[in-house]
Amino acid sequence: MTVQEGFIEVTGGKVWYQLHNSDKPNTPVVLLHGGPGSSHWSMQGLSDLAEDRPVIFYDQLGCGKSDRPQDKSLWKIDRFVEELHQIKEALGLDEFHILGHSWGTTLAAAYYLTYPEGVKSIIFSSPCLSAPMWAKDQAENRNQLPREVQKTLKECEANGTTDSEAYKQATEVFNKHFVCRLEDEEKPAYLKEGSQNKNEEVYNIMWGPSEFHVTGNLRNIDFTSKLNTINIPTLYTCGRYDEATPKSTNYYSELTPNSTFHVFEKSAHMPYIEDPAEYRRVIREFLGE
Template structure:
């Protein structure tokens, strides 16, 4: 019913978990956020294994996977290749894909290679355009107290994003637009060591608000019309992946569906877990039945 292990991919080995291997539903593979985060916070989604195999993996460079020191590995093309290698290794001939945050960037890039056997894709709190993400965070910042805005902008301009004042200011941002649970769950704090800031810095940059890494020009909006298999877009009402932009992505994707979790920010799978599982589970079951 459960297995875990390592899969050889370009650059090293990635750690994976497979729940309910023998279930009859089409497997769903979970792509975590970051870049350079891990599958740790998404473990609640193993409840989907009631109906189907569920696969988690930590992308190379983070979590329980290898952490090679070669910075040339941290580019989206290699992560797309990695996903294909995992599918091949686990014999996932047919699969649903659920990406969250940066995981949606990866999911979109992968889907645009026109792989076979993808039955549906779920974009949870999507980032499908780095320029649009940057614009949205500037607008989100304007909703915060003036002194918080000033601190974040000043620290970015002075390249002092590693200071305590910057960290405290971003905590205020996070409480509004990332996870609104108060208190913040202790178990989430315990997963922080699974992150790899080097991957994040190379691909995104030192802060959430200004993209300086190699994803700076990423924008697949002109190609979303090419995603023709069933697609679901979701986000939280207070998400840094804003409802307005998420709905815009959905409008560009033929026949896609769109859902907002009304009491969540960027982590509805933690903030509203029952609702999240209900919406995702229903979408997957409907796609399997067709």
């Protein structure tokens, strides 16, 4: 197995990619990381999937090892769709699977609805396919937090102090419940290193100050009325305690004709970190079919 990496010219700059070649000539899978403005960093353990097929990671423009241009007009979903298409063309991918996680599922849906040619299947891992539904789910999730934490979040959002230490600490409590439930010492070292690869500006412009306070330019995005047009094999997954709730994830799956649905019982939003062996097993089985 060999690994090649480099940069691809896309609209707005250059993006870094890494291709894990496989000894088996199966259709490659392209991984779309979360964020927006995160990086492939937390997903790097999924390079193991290259035992069965080529695996392609890339850092979306603005984060990770890719260029970080200052032009704020670049941070729109349509440009990210074009970016993926430019990567597909540059790497000569006639056919490929997509594994998107979190915001990566939003991008996967937008991409397929624009460029369906060559996409063999999609894995929607902890999906966000309707920002209004996501916001509603997070309001319900917040109600499960300690009252003092709820109060802090509400006050900071009302006062415009979402960059304060108090808001950050309250957000950590939310994350511990609904994003990653592992203790710090259980988390892989690379996950702790990953924060330096993020771009908070991209996240803020497109999403907002936190997972549960949606104010960015994605706030009205909603693919639910178009999921019935996705007619390729599709897998929906989420964690039992996921901010991408089992109820909403199952709802998306029911709207998608050729889809299956799986819940990782020990996980929140990061089953590939929280329950890695089971996550790989489910993904491998789906791609193998």
